[in-house]
Amino acid sequence: MNLHALIAAALLLCAPIAHARDAGTPPRAGDAPGGSIPQLQGPITIDGKLDDAAWQGALVQEIGYEIQPGDNIPAPVKTIVRIGYSADALYVAYHAMDDDPSQIRAHLRDRDAAFDDDWVGVFLDTFDDNRRGYELIVNPLGVQSDLIRDETNTDNQEDASWDGLWQSAGQLTPDGYDVEIRIPFSTLRFPTGGEAQRWGIALFRNWPRDKRHQLASRKVPRESNCFQCEWGKYEGFAGARQGRNLEVVPTLAMGKSQSRGAAGQPWQDGDTSIEPGVDISWAPSPAMTLNATINPDFSQVETDQLQLNFNDSFALFYQEKRPFFLEGADYFSSQFDVLYTRQIADPDYGLRITGRTGSGAYGAIVARDATTLLLLPGVLGSGFEQLDQKADVAVGRYRYDFNSHVSVGAIGTFRQGDDYANNVAGVDARWQQGAHTATAQLLHSQSEYPADIVDAYQDELGDDATPAGNAWRAEYAFGNRNWNFDAWHVDIDPGFRADLGFMGQVGYDKSLVGGGHSWFRDDKAFNRINVYADFDITHRYDGQLLEREWEGQVSVQGPKQSNLRLHGMTRQRFWQGTLFDEHYVDVNANYQPNGNLQLGAYAQVGTMIDLDAEKTGRRTMLEFWGNANVGRGIAMDWDLIRQRMRRDGGTAFTATVLNTGGSWQFDPRQRLRLTLQGSEVQRDQALYTDPVDQTARDWAAQMVYSYKVNPHTVVYAGASYGAFMDDDNPDLFGDTRAVFLKLSYGWQP
Template identity: 35%
Template sequence: MARFVLLLAACCSLFSATVVAYPPAKQFALAHLQEQVKLDGNLDEHVWENATQIAVNTQNEPLERAASPVNTTAYLFDDGQFLYLGIDAKDPNPEAIRGALRDRDELWQDDNVGIIIDSLNDERNAFEFFVNAYGAQGDILATDFDTWVEDPSWDAIWYSAAQIHSDGYVVEMKIPLTVLNLPKTNEPITWGISIARNYPRDVFYRLSNVGFDLDIKCSFCQFDKLTGLANRTEHRDVLFTPHISASRHDSKEHVPGDWQSGDVDVEVGADLRWRINDETLLNATVNPDFSQVEADAVQLDVNTNFSLYYAEKRPFFLDGSSYFRTNQQELFYSRTIAEPDYGVKVTGKQGAHTYATLVADDANPSVLLPGNQGSSLVQLQDDVTNAVARYRYDWGQRSGVGMTLTQRQGGDYHNTVAALDGTYALNASDSFNYGLSYADTDNSALFVENWDVAADQSGKAISLALERTKRDYNLRGEYQQIDEDYRADMGYQPKADFREYVLGGGQTWYGDDGASITKWQYDLEWDKSFDLDGDLLEQEFEGYLYAEGPLVSTYELGMWHSEELYYGEYFIQNNGYVQFSIRPHQDLTYVLYADYGSRIDYSNARLGEGADIENSLSWDVNQHLQLKVNYNYSELDVDEQSVYRAQQWDLRLYYKFNIRSMLKVIWQFEDIDRNQQAYLYSQVHKRNRDFGSQVVYSYKMNPQSVFYLGYSDSGYQDDSLDELQRTERTFFTKISYAWQL
């Protein structure tokens, strides 16, 4: 570590700490008007003539701070309770407008417009509200501590309408001021704002009222400023959402065999969202219905030695999730809480202080046991109580420091993690990030016996990163060390007992106006890791070439070379890959990833040759019907003998009757054909097939007022079965309604 720290210190001679004078922001005064607006996608009411007008005339992609190819004008005002926004998006060829009726947060590749609001003017947090030309909504909780990070899983209740006209399209929005984290004051409030338009044609244009300087790492610090809201009215912000669900789960005791019908299970619960004051938000849930109404995207779990990661989708954990985010280590991974009966969460921000706490029980807890050769996901015997607390203090122009404490306890088991992390902005382009944490674990006697771990475990984790991000190039250096007995049981830490060094960087070039290639770059990276006894675990060199071209296409060609230790032997692996995406038609998008080369056969601890192919196709058949197809393929050979052939399908069909009503059909299938003679240390089935299907009708008045009616099933086939057999099936319905009090 000492040598690497010296290398980082030498690199710091390139990084000077200075106070940055950002480009002056344009200033706007928000109009306060009391007239009514009908949300219909027409700006024909008289009130819009008196609204604050902002021109969206700057192109930021593909050209930096260039003239916009189309005209866009935004109109804004408030009435004390709502922010109103109208956007007139002109288009010389309305027939080319891309989009359809979509589910929430599925509009990002469409023609869409929106507003990004830094409501605290702290240049670190923002709310995003977007609408496509057909009225589909998308909302995002964004942070800009060291780089722009977006969380589209956040959902708010707001109102919008859109309509396509002969000269483009118009969007109207009505956003409750209670949705925004506003400072408590009777004085005028200043926001940072960016009005944005995404205009996908032969290339993908990103337009704004702000011209972003790419040599400045932060984006929110470059927003224009909007001042007003001195006349906003006090409004109690309480959202109470009772829900009732009913389901019946059937299974088979013997396969093949007859169905065993389960009982109808009726559950009643409620969620509460209460903004205690302008700075603090309380979320609570009792008997939550955390069943997912859409299956996770499939991932091939074959020839892998570390646990897979799945995104969070449950509403209670999503609201305010960014307040728990740490910049170097994922100390709180909410999907570790599987089956809670209750949950309470408090999040907020006051000035430079951000705080968040969460407490929830779990009747089905699991633990990720990490190592430097792989990880295992195992169940705990006792119910547990989970608690997490997070505090962050922001200072300077882009710097901040945070503290996190997590506690999981049940029976004679507990896991506690205490951590410190932060960002120090050296100047407009350079930053230093760090994370330090300590974990202490007491394992139950039965857990020790079953999984051969020590009764008491403790260890620390260290993560350091120095990065320069410029318009034309980037440089980075990283160091990470995780002790053997370090376990963050409420987080996602699949690897332990290692120290790793990373150095990397690359360059970027931009095409001129009208060029067929609008952007191209290369990136190179070297990393080396050791176990804590000093033995080499892995050394890897990797690099890629990347370009963006016509038909919204991207091209990436890369390779990596590694020397990796696995079960006492070093294996040299050489691999190449290609990644390609294109939009040959305004309603069709295709993405391909393929790699080939030598790789470790982790089941048998030897070197083989393999290939992976991932395909995805998205087709808007019309504005109501959408088809998504994902197909993955993987193969591995050793000494010209097949070890396995695996393929996986994920088909999703969506039919939107209107912006609220949708029918969803999902079918998933996995087929792994294993060569039993090629498995040296374990007995495996030659035939391994799994499938699942789901049909769901949904009606959504808003993200919390919903009705679901659905059916799902799953099954398998192995060597003991002559055909695929369904083994599980579920019928379910759910109704919830959000009461704004």
Template identity: 30%
Template sequence: MLAAGEVAAVAQDERHAPVPILPPLPAMLADRSATLRIDGALDDDAWRAAPVFDAFHQFLPADGKPAPANLRTTVQLLIDDGALVFGIRAWDDAPERMRGTLTRRDKVSLDQDFIGVWLDPTGHGRAAQFVRVNIAGVFSDGMYRADLDESDLGPDFPIDAAVKRLADGYTMEIRWPLSNLRFPYADGKTWRVMIERSVPHADGLLLTSTPLKNGSLSHIALLQDVGGMGDTVAAVRDRSFLELKPELTMRSNRDRDETGRQHGDRASVGLEINARPRADWVFNATLNPDFSQVEIDEPTSSGASRIALSLPEKRGFFLESSDVLGLPLSAFYSRTVADPEWGLRATWRDAGADATAMSLRDQEGGVVLRGGAYETAEYAQTRRTLASMVRTRWHGESMVMGAFVSQRGYGDAGSNEVAGVDGQWRSDGKQALWLLMHSQTSAGFVEEPVARSVRVATRHGGYALGKFTSISDDWWNELQLEAITPGFVNDNGFVPQAGVLKTDINLNRRLGARTLALGSAELELYEFEAHLGVHEIRTLADRRLGQQANQVVERKLQPGIWFRAGRQTNLWANLGFDQQRGRRLGVLHDVPALHFGFESSPLAWMTKFNAEVTLGRQLDVDADRVGSGGNAIVDLGLRLPLPGTQGCSIETDLRFNRAWVQGTLGTPAFVDNGWRALGMLHFTAADSLRLLAQTTSAARRDDGVSGLEPWAERQMHRSLLYRHLWRHGRSMSVGFSRDRTRDPDTTNKSLTVKFQWEV
């Protein structure tokens, strides 16, 4: 058994800095004749013989310390017929303070007691599949990419878990099927893992099985080998797995607009197919998918800006093997596919390379975005299109090289093709990313007399991105350069601006821990940083639009501070010495402002309180004038057990946002508001009732200067959804929704019943 905090050995890199060589997490092959019950009890005979690992370290709120003795954690790993089974014993001398209630899937966070498992079956350390299970048995799972230090919560894995509460803590069992782990067929590296434990009542403590440091390039900068996996990989790599997920959706619509009332009833059948003939190949297909019950996007105000904002993907088909796609956002943006009739995808992995390819037939009705220097143009997609992409990568020890091609075909109305190469290098706290793309486009759009796609003369364009990150004990610095020529178009990607050169510099001086005296009290800061952000956008010459080169679109100079304290509390504040231009021939305005943000998990029942605020001079783009104003976003999360019930809980997420610019008459000349209330009543882990209310509104009033015509618009959504989950992949849901569009005379009411059944 390894003592807590023990490191097996220390190696020296080329700069003679100590690099820990971590002990493996030992695994034992379980007796196939014995049945492992996933009940959380750890009382099966196999657990008595399995080796125990307990070398845990503090990561949050401060790293570099051993785990507290009163919060000892042990891990055992068994390999049964087709799965990894983790057994965790977590001690706690204050079990009454442990936090964990029923919540939505993928909402397990640091405000709850949980166990997390991060697995990298490729051994490259560039991505990991992960699951977090809280003490109420709720999951958060997904794919993590180290190059962007981002977690994608879209994928849902068929993991089985159970928890047993004890008088001095809890035990947990997590069974992860090997069929949902992606790894090479042969010659692959050793599988790697990290286990984490969250203890929110101990000042937001997060323990990890590796001595991970704050300020690392990624959350998986240190992983440990899984011992004893060699024979298991060879035994399961030829096993085939097939999942069929048919779905039946029945919907009744009632619409009312200026032409009168309309109604329609329809039923549709869809099918999702996931096949793994052997370890290195995965095939996915979707036929007539229904995405109606994907939760609508949270309201986010862009203020008076005309530049589009990106939104996260929530649909499972696009999230398979997202680490292989591994491209910056501009290269592939699945939101460009609005309503596919069908989609096909294949993914392949080798020890030194991987690849993925997909093709989807999208129906009309979506929106096509084309970027400009000062605004993002939106066009209606009035015909069926074919969206296709091929992506491949080659892996080295410290470098990855990749290539891709994509196409969006509009039939006889032309097409958009993009090809590119990219790469990543990393070593000893430094990372470099680069991306080069070329496009040719013969598809255009006209809006008069009716909106439609048309073939136009072919236009070429280019895109280049370079990003360098350097991290040390004293500094965290980033430099990013991005050039997008006026003719560059990527209808399968996200390019909100074109014809611009962007520069971003972020310098962060790490000042270590601090203690602030607040009267008679003290506030301990676990991390404190001073930073300087420099951001600039300049135009590139565009003869077609008469755009001059080197015109400043936006310039920001923002010094500030950031610190982290207990209870997952972060606070940052910047002074903005900024400038902004609203149009090609407009004035470069001074828009100084104060930017600050706060996030915390202050109470057991108030799990989230986040705020981001900008106050100062704001540019009203349409009026090309500056006035006092700001932008504010507030998020509040509440979770409460339901009194008088056995395990029922109420979960509430509230969001408010407001952007405004004052006019000269004492009232806002422009205002953009939104609010959202999401309430969940969890009867059991399998039964829930969701109530969602959301309203967005925007208005322009007479500002006394511009003479712009006043207007106002408002959108509302109300929905109620009951869902029952038999097990992963098998569910029934019944939902009612009411939507009111920008036109106040247009409403839609819909009753939907949906069945999904995994075979």
């Protein structure tokens, strides 16, 4: 399949259905509007001061209900909200009062990092379809957070990776704090046409004290499985326009690295890189966005969280952090993880289209990747492999909503190299009404791999250079105020491959059934108690039992925003021809003694498999984590994990991982961040039949300064240092260091 065919396939999948519902669908019977939003008269300066005369003509609302932990009781504090719009933007102002303003939690933070503070927010369902919404949040100092809410994605309903261009300001006042927000219509997607529209809107306030009180402008029943369905219905926005809605973002990334063979040896110059690029974003209509990138800078600025997989047979998952793939990522989600954009490792260029119709959503990506990264799955493990060849990539996704309860979709991922190909296509469906939700998805894949990959991965591929197979899953879930129930089944053929996704296990089927009950105790120290248990069983494609597992847990919410969970598991697990018995208990706890400190701990003890030795032993794991604020702008965080395996009269291994760091936010635009990471694994070689390293140790440090005018106009400057040693390289400690500079400028003609 050539590139033109890939593009055609992607666009075919995302083509809007001809009989899509008209964007101007009238209100449904029984929907009570929250009000009519007026057009403001006169200018408004976004400075956190509610003294502009134009606010006098705004619609006045109140955030009057506490929906958590209280059950739609009167809000404990008063919040007055004003809403209006101009021809090119939506305006929202908050006057948040507090009986004790000294308790207000407000810190200078980076974007999307102030969720533990006091904050106010406006949530927007611009298509009024209870599917996809915007959540825009501001703390008392004007720090922004923004998320995309996807009601159809039960695993990740809120995605903070989206960064919109909007303005906000806040200030503390003698009786609380004030916030002003301006949201340009060019930042939002909404139905085309200049007529009056109806949007779903929720006004929200977070009031964290002994408990985290969530306050809303409308009541939200605890039994509701669709938060967005409970938002108020507001009419207005006649004549709203987006302007040219074109943005060009040139980028420049420069870096210099050095390395040395051992501590004390001279440093040797490595690569020097100067990479210019450009990103272009254009919305030809309010419901559609086109993005293009040429020689893109796909580097990420801050390092990934350090993980260890020395006693895990499956590849590790890392979150996507690259801006081009983050925007609009929710358009491509489905029940299987068939798109993991970090598999598009080094593209020369990329094109993307995302949009909405009156009845659904669509998206497509086309890219030329300079390398081909594979996730090779198996029954008992998976790993990454890289092909030294370019690949053409295309992805298409479309979802059609018959009504507010039923939707169907299609998705396809296609990748073509010189002697390599992987194509995946499938359909999915979702039904949700009241407490009931049912979902299903069916996929088919066809692949072709070069001979050296087939030879190197006999366990995963056998002798088949052109594997093919199906994957399907079906799920039913029930949830109301007190009860929840879940049952699902998944079946994946051994020949199924989703090389652009993150599906590390194939050749198995698995079934699960579970349920739980919650007790709510309003105005009590421990205000929620939940019990849950489930049973699952997994078989290999030939009928061999892989896992039979029972687990259960009890969790409680208490004072000081505390959470405590006690969990236990027992199972039979197949590994390298033998069924082993595993069981453990664990406890997880965290709390906030005050507004500047959060502490957490996790402990686990039980019988587990040492995979390298193919034996069980007694494993203990301890984790301590937390974060602390010093003044308004200094923050520290830490996460220390240590595990130990004892068996056969000795300690088979100990492993330690540390992730820690701190940041100094000088003002809302400037930030200095320091990160330290390290790990150490020690093994008793006498307790292993096959050779293993006795000691492996590494650590890394990074410092980054950032200046952000907005999410697209940014300066990053930083330096990093890393070191590693093991039995084969006992003196190799201090081997790499680098400096980098990254510039981007968002230009709107």
